[in-house]
Structure formats: structure tokens, C-alpha cells
Amino acid sequence: MLTSQSIGRRAALRAAAAVSVLAAPRTLRAQPAAIRIGILQPVTGALAQDGELGRLGATLAIDALNAAGGIKSLGGAKIEMVFADARSSPEAATQEVERLQAEGVSAIVGGFASPICLAASQAASRYDLPYIVDVGVADSIVSRGLTNTFRFAPGFGSFTSVAIANLAALIAASGKPVKTVVLVHEDGLFGAGLAKLMNAELPKIGLEVLETIPHPTPSRDMANVALRIRALNPDLVIPSSYYNEFVLLARTMQQQRIRPKGIYAVLNGAASNYRFVKEFPEAANLVMDCNHWFNPNNPLALTVKKQAEAAGKFMAYNVPLNYSCVGLVADAIERAASPDRAKIIAALNTSTFAGHIMPYNATKFVGGQNQGAIPVNLQVQDGDIKVIFPEAVASAKPIFPVPA
Amino acid sequence: MKISSVIAMAAVLLALVGVALFGPNTAINFLVTALIVALAAQGWNLLGGYCGQFSFGHAAFFGTGAYVTAILQSRYGVNAWIGCGCGILAGAAIGTLIGWLSFRAGLRGSYFALITLAFAEVLRIAANAAPITGGGTGLLLKLDMRAANFQFASRGTFCLIVLACVLAVLALTTWIARTKRGAEFAAVRENEDAARALGIDVLVTKLRAMALSGAITAAAGCLYTQYFLYLDSNIAYGSWISVESLLAVIVGGIATPAGPIIGALALHALGEATRLLAGRITGIDLVLFGLILVAATAFAPKGLAGLWNAAQSRRSPRA
Numbered sequence: 001m002l003t004s005q006s007i008g009r010r011a012a013l014r015a016a017a018a019v020s021v022l023a024a025p026r027t028l029r030a031q032p033a034a035i036r037i038g039i040l041q042p043v044t045g046a047l048a049q050d051g052e053l054g055r056l057g058a059t060l061a062i063d064a065l066n067a068a069g070g071i072k073s074l075g076g077a078k079i080e081m082v083f084a085d086a087r088s089s090p091e092a093a094t095q096e097v098e099r100l101q102a103e104g105v106s107a108i109v110g111g112f113a114s115p116i117c118l119a120a121s122q123a124a125s126r127y128d129l130p131y132i133v134d135v136g137v138a139d140s141i142v143s144r145g146l147t148n149t150f151r152f153a154p155g156f157g158s159f160t161s162v163a164i165a166n167l168a169a170l171i172a173a174s175g176k177p178v179k180t181v182v183l184v185h186e187d188g189l190f191g192a193g194l195a196k197l198m199n200a201e202l203p204k205i206g207l208e209v210l211e212t213i214p215h216p217t218p219s220r221d222m223a224n225v226a227l228r229i230r231a232l233n234p235d236l237v238i239p240s241s242y243y244n245e246f247v248l249l250a251r252t253m254q255q256q257r258i259r260p261k262g263i264y265a266v267l268n269g270a271a272s273n274y275r276f277v278k279e280f281p282e283a284a285n286l287v288m289d290c291n292h293w294f295n296p297n298n299p300l301a302l303t304v305k306k307q308a309e310a311a312g313k314f315m316a317y318n319v320p321l322n323y324s325c326v327g328l329v330a331d332a333i334e335r336a337a338s339p340d341r342a343k344i345i346a347a348l349n350t351s352t353f354a355g356h357i358m359p360y361n362a363t364k365f366v367g368g369q370n371q372g373a374i375p376v377n378l379q380v381q382d383g384d385i386k387v388i389f390p391e392a393v394a395s396a397k398p399i400f401p402v403p404a
Numbered sequence: 405m406k407i408s409s410v411i412a413m414a415a416v417l418l419a420l421v422g423v424a425l426f427g428p429n430t431a432i433n434f435l436v437t438a439l440i441v442a443l444a445a446q447g448w449n450l451l452g453g454y455c456g457q458f459s460f461g462h463a464a465f466f467g468t469g470a471y472v473t474a475i476l477q478s479r480y481g482v483n484a485w486i487g488c489g490c491g492i493l494a495g496a497a498i499g500t501l502i503g504w505l506s507f508r509a510g511l512r513g514s515y516f517a518l519i520t521l522a523f524a525e526v527l528r529i530a531a532n533a534a535p536i537t538g539g540g541t542g543l544l545l546k547l548d549m550r551a552a553n554f555q556f557a558s559r560g561t562f563c564l565i566v567l568a569c570v571l572a573v574l575a576l577t578t579w580i581a582r583t584k585r586g587a588e589f590a591a592v593r594e595n596e597d598a599a600r601a602l603g604i605d606v607l608v609t610k611l612r613a614m615a616l617s618g619a620i621t622a623a624a625g626c627l628y629t630q631y632f633l634y635l636d637s638n639i640a641y642g643s644w645i646s647v648e649s650l651l652a653v654i655v656g657g658i659a660t661p662a663g664p665i666i667g668a669l670a671l672h673a674l675g676e677a678t679r680l681l682a683g684r685i686t687g688i689d690l691v692l693f694g695l696i697l698v699a700a701t702a703f704a705p706k707g708l709a710g711l712w713n714a715a716q717s718r719r720s721p722r723a
Binding site for chain 2 (some may be wrong): 043044048089090091094095098099101102115118119122125126140144146187192193
């Protein structure tokens with residue numbers, strides 16, 4: 001009896017000591033409450049690769065912000081990431097928004113795919129919870145009148161008009177006769193919609209569309225498409241497909257020695273992906289794309305690129321976009337000087353955030369869309385992805401037509 | 405029904421209503437998703453469980469209900485409640501049509517399962533390409549939280565409505581099983597030729613089951629649309645809902661009135677629990693979920709309802 005009592009007392013003393021040691025730092029340096037930001041990305045399911053890259057971008061941004069002293073207007077409050085897996089589906093994303101709301105986040109960043117962004121931002125709008133779309137390009141995301149939803153990157157409409165204008169400039173600058181085009185597209189709305197638009201717009205810049213070739217996603221063989229391209233012998237091939245199909249097409253064209261004067265993709269999953277460039281350098285060489293990209297002249301962007309590579313990942317556009325979007329929110333919280341959602345939304349509406357790593361003009365939100373956001377044109381050159389348009393941020397001159 | 409079963413069911417019902425009224429939004433959200441799947445599974449159970457026609461393509465009904473509701477509202481400005489009614493009727497209609505086309509051709513068993521899968525896939529591809537469904541970008545319903553719009557500021561209200569639908573179908577299923585129609589369903593399930601010999605019009609009986617099953621699963625689609633306010637071809641006609649509705653029935657207990665509800669709740673609870681348990685390792689919850697599912701089907705082949713019944717009869721062996 002005596003022994004057990006004395007042990008009990010010792011244990012109690014030990015516990016008390018432990019508690020006081022644990023409690024000490026709190027009393028010594030009174031930390032302001034951390035600001036929680038929800039990071040919503042699809043890290044399981046079909047979009048897992050993109051989701052992981054998005055998570056990496058957000059993580060790097062939060063680490064950098066905390067290392068620089070957190071939110072200064074809130075006494076150096078640290079930013080705490082609350083991660084949510086959107087599981088590549090809109091209803092899972094909605095579920096996670098509910099969880100993030102319960103965890104008391106001040107804003108949500110992410111979504112990646114348009115359907116996820118649409119559903120999640122709507123769920124967040126029930127709580128007036130600020131939602132920053134990282135990638136989702138569907139124009140409907142910012143045309144619904146939701147006051148909580150902001151998109152830092154450009155949308156589909158902006159992409160298509162810029163892509164066609166830059167193509168016209170590219171052809172004019174080359175001084176070479178480029179007359180004929182073959183469109184290859186996946187048969188969903190993304191590819192089909194783009195092909196329809198191209199069919200209407202390309203004749204206006206003096207190009208003749210020889211044929212529009214649809215293919216389903218997934219496709220396991222592109223030989224027929226490649227052979228058709230060989231028979232038509234166009235000056236230019238414009239593909240709008242997803243990653244696997246485009247890689248397959250580019251490889252088949254390379255094997256069959258089909259060499260048009262150029263391959264010009266729009267919002268193509270592969271042509272602006274380091275994985276494609278590293279795995280199939282010859283097939284990828286000199287392919288052009290109009291897409292999101294970081295500013296290659298921004299030293300911070302190059303630091304983030306090094307960090308991403310150190311983490312064993314490629315610097316796809318998801319990384320800089322999420323990095324910038326987290327910065328955008330942190331800047332808004334800094335100016336709002338409060339974790340209050342209405343104040344953060346007001347601060348986002350008046351944002352002129354310049355600490356991002358994208359090649360954008362001055363940040364200005366109108367109806368939730370950043371008016372300064374611009375798509376860029378890229379080209380694979382010497383095993384690297386170079387920006388060729390707009391000239392202000394270009395890291396290389398376009399090589400067009402492709403030398404025989 | 406045994407007293408213990410009634411008490412168990414009343415307790416579960418009370419718990420569900422309690423969650424809907426007082427639970428946190430995350431719990432309500434979980435419950436709504438699980439109950440919508442339960443409703444779709446009840447539709448599957450009526451056709452697959454009671455009438456013996458195994459379908460792999462209940463997405464065809466779910467998606468039709470969902471799309472009709474969404475299109476009527478977003479393109480033609482029809483009231484949401486009327487839209488849902490039309491969605492349910494459309495589900496019954498598409499059920500009858502698919503049934504008529506396939507049963508008339510004498511398709512049974514695995515052939516019927518395959519043709520339903522094909523119908524769902526055809527609808528998915530058509531919805532992905534057609535402009536009226538919004539194609540790949542999908543359809544979005546405007547957030548306008550008014551009861552007249554079938555949208556509620558409180559998630560609990562919507563949860564109670566879904567729960568009411570599930571209970572109504574539970575009552576309907578229990579009632580049908582005891583009527584002449586139910587006996588006809590069972591006769592067709594057990595032996596089609598014998599049923600025909602008894603003077604049962606097999607084609608009409610199967611079509612009845614298809615129409616009813618289609619309507620119930622379409623109702624789940626309508627509720628899905630009203631809750632999430634967003635649809636695309638993969639959500640509406642994707643194989644996920646076909647798989648979930650038949651999985652819920654198989655796990656819960658095939659051809660039992662409460663089986664689909666038990667199955668859907670158990671599967672979704674398991675999914676959430678593994679996610680909580682698994683913690684930080686991405687995707688490990690899915691592995692765990694799969695393992696538990698394999699174990700469950702191996703050790704409880706008659707579903708959870710079967711397990712409950714077995715436990716009951718063990719306790720009172722003479723009953």
C-alpha cells in the first residue's frame with residue numbers, strides 16, 4: 001500500500017514537472033493565435049499528380065511566409081496549413097470544405113480542376129469563406145456572382161484569344177508561308193469546344209483548317225491520327241488533348257518522321273510539363289504551348305523552382321500558381337489585420353499584390369477575376385521549357401518554323 | 405419482425421434525426437451523401453434484390469434524374485420541386501425503355517448486367533458531348549437558398565428531407581414485398597419459366613420493377629443535384645454510382661428492406677473512419693477500405709442484415 005502510494009506521488013510530481021516544462025514556452029513568448037488557411041487539392045484519384053504539385057507550391061509559400069515572420073499586422077501570427085484532399089471529385093471537395101469550415105480556416109486556396117473549383121467555391125460561399133481558385137480555367141467559375149470566389153490566373157476565354165493572337169504574331173515574325181492546319185482534339189467539351197473555336201477563328205488570321213480529327217480519352221493508339229496527319233501534310237498541327245494522348249501523338253509523329261513546321265498546343269497538359277520533356281526529349285523538342293507559367297526572370301521563382309526540384313518534383317505550373325495564391329491571401333490578411341472573413345474578402349477586392357512569381361501585370365480583381373493575369377507561350381528548347389511570348393518576360397526567341 | 409429489430413431500427417432512426425437536427429455540419433454532410441447513396445441503392449435493391457435482375461448501370465437512372473432536374477431549372481427556369489418530379493418520372497421512363505429494349509430481346513443474367521452498363525456508358529458519352537448538358541464543363545445551378553427553390557440555408561433541413569425519402573422508400577419496399585406484385589417479383593427472380601407457367605406476365609413484371617427502380621434511383625439523382633448544385637457527365641453517368649449502389653446492397657444485405665440503408669451508412673462510415681485512422685499517408689485509407697471490404701464480404705456473405713439476423717436466431721434458436 002505504502003509503495004503504491006509513494007509511486008503515485010512520484011508519478012504525480014513527474015507529471016507536474018512535465019506539464020510546467022511544456023507550459024513554459026507559452027508563458028515566455030506569448031505567440032499570437034495562428035491563422036489557418038485551408039489548402040484543398042486532389043491528392044488521390046485521377047488528378048493526384050497535379051494535386052501533389054499544388055500542395056507543394058502551397059507548402060513552400062507557407063514555409064517562406066512563416067520564416068519571414070508570419071503576419072506582421074497580427075503580431076507575427078504564423079500561418080497554419082489545414083490540408084484537405086479533394087479526392088478528384090466535386091462532392092468529396094464539398095465534404096472537405098465543410099470540414100475546413102469546422103476547423104475554422106480563414107480562407108481556402110486550391111481546387112485545381114474546374115468541377116472541383118466550381119463545387120468547392122459554392123460550398124464555401126455559404127459561409128462567406130474566401131476561396132482562391134489556383135488553376136480551374138472554366139469561365140463560369142467567376143461569372144456566377146459569388147462574392148467569396150477569386151481567381152488569380154487567367155480563364156479559358158483569355159487563353160483562346162491570346163493563343164490565336166500570338167500564333168498570328170509568330171507566323172508574321174517567321175516570314176514563312178504558313179497556310180494549312182490540322183486540329184487534333186479530345187472529344188470532351190474541353191477539346192471539342194476549343195476545336196470549334198479554332199475552326200471559327202483561324203480562317204480570320206489566314207489559316208486553312210484541312211481537317212479536324214477527334215479522339216476519345218483515354219486512347220491507347222494514335223497511329224491512325226498520325227498517318228492522317230502525314231497524308232494531309234499540314235504546315236501546323238494544333239492539338240488539344242490531355243497528357244497521355246498528346247505524349248502518344250508526339251511520340252508516334254516522331255517515330256513516323258512526320259515533321260510539320262510546328263506543333264502549337266493550347267492549354268495542353270503535356271507540352272508544358274517537365275516530365276514529358278525529361279522522358280521524351282526528342283518528341284518534345286520545339287513543341288509550343290499556350291499555358292500558365294512562372295516568370296522566368298523573377299529570382300524568387302527560380303528559388304521556388306530549385307526548392308521544388310530539391311523535393312524531387314518538377315516545377316509544373318501548379319507549383320508557382322499555388323505559391324502565388326497563398327501569397328495573395330497572406331497579403332490580404334496582412335492588410336485586413338484580422339482573421340475576419342468579410343475583412344479578408346474586402347482586402348482581396350482591393351488587392352494590388354505584387355509578391356507573386358507569375359509574369360502578370362498589376363493585380364486587380366473585377367468580379368473575382370484578376371485582370372492582370374495573362375497566359376504565356378512556351379516552347380521546349382534544348383531540353384528545357386522556355387517562355388517565348390510575351391516579349392517582356394520571354395526567356396528565349398521562338399524557333400519557328402522547326403528546322404528540317 | 406422481432407421486438408429487438410424494431411428497437412434497433414428506432415434507435416438508429418432517432419440517432420439519424422438527432423444528427424440532422426443538432427449535429428455539426430460535417431456530420432450532416434456525411435449523412436446526406438450516405439443517404440443519397442442509400443436511396444440509389446434502394447432502387448437497385450428493388451430490381452436486383454427483389455426481382456433478381458442484376459444491373460451494372462444504375463447510373464443511367466441516377467444521371468437522368470439529375471440531369472432532367474438540372475436542365476429544367478437552369479435552361480427553362482422550371483421550379484426546382486417540379487423539376488425533381490419530372491426527374492423522377494424521367495427515371496421511370498428511361499427504366500422502362502431500357503427494360504423494354506433488353507428484356508424483349510430476352511437478355512438475362514450477365515447479359516442484362518452488361519447491356520445496362522453499356523446504356524449508362526452511352527448516356528455518359530452523349531452527355532459529355534451534347535451542348536444541352538453543358539458537355540465537359542458541366543451544369544451549375546445557381547445558389548439561391550429558398551425553400552421554394554429546394555435549397556435550404558440549413559443543411560439539417562435538407563438532411564431530414566433525404567431521410568424522409570429513404571424512409572418512404574423503405575416503407576414502400578416493405579409493403580411491395582407483401583403484396584401480389586412482390587410475390588410476382590420473387591417468382592420471376594427464382595425461376596422465370598416457372599413464373600410464366602403460373603400465368604405471370606414476366607415482361608410486364610420486369611418492366612414494373614425497372615420503372616420503380618428507375619424512379620427511386622432517379623430521385624437520388626435529383627437530391628444529389630439539389631444538394632451539390634453541380635453536375636457533369638462523370639458525376640451523373642459515371643460508374644461510381646452504379647458500383648456504390650450495388651455495393652451498398654451487397655454489403656448491407658440483398659433483398660432485405662433495410663439492407664441498402666445499412667450498407668450505404670456502413671460503407672461511408674468505414675470510408676470516413678479509415679481516412680481518420682490512416683492520417684497523413686496519402687491513399688492508405690483506400691487500401692484499408694479495400695481490405696476491410698474484402699474481409700466483410702468473405703465473413704458476412706449475406707450482408708450486415710444477414711449477420712444481424714444470424715445473431716438474432718442464435719439467441720433464440722427456436723424462433
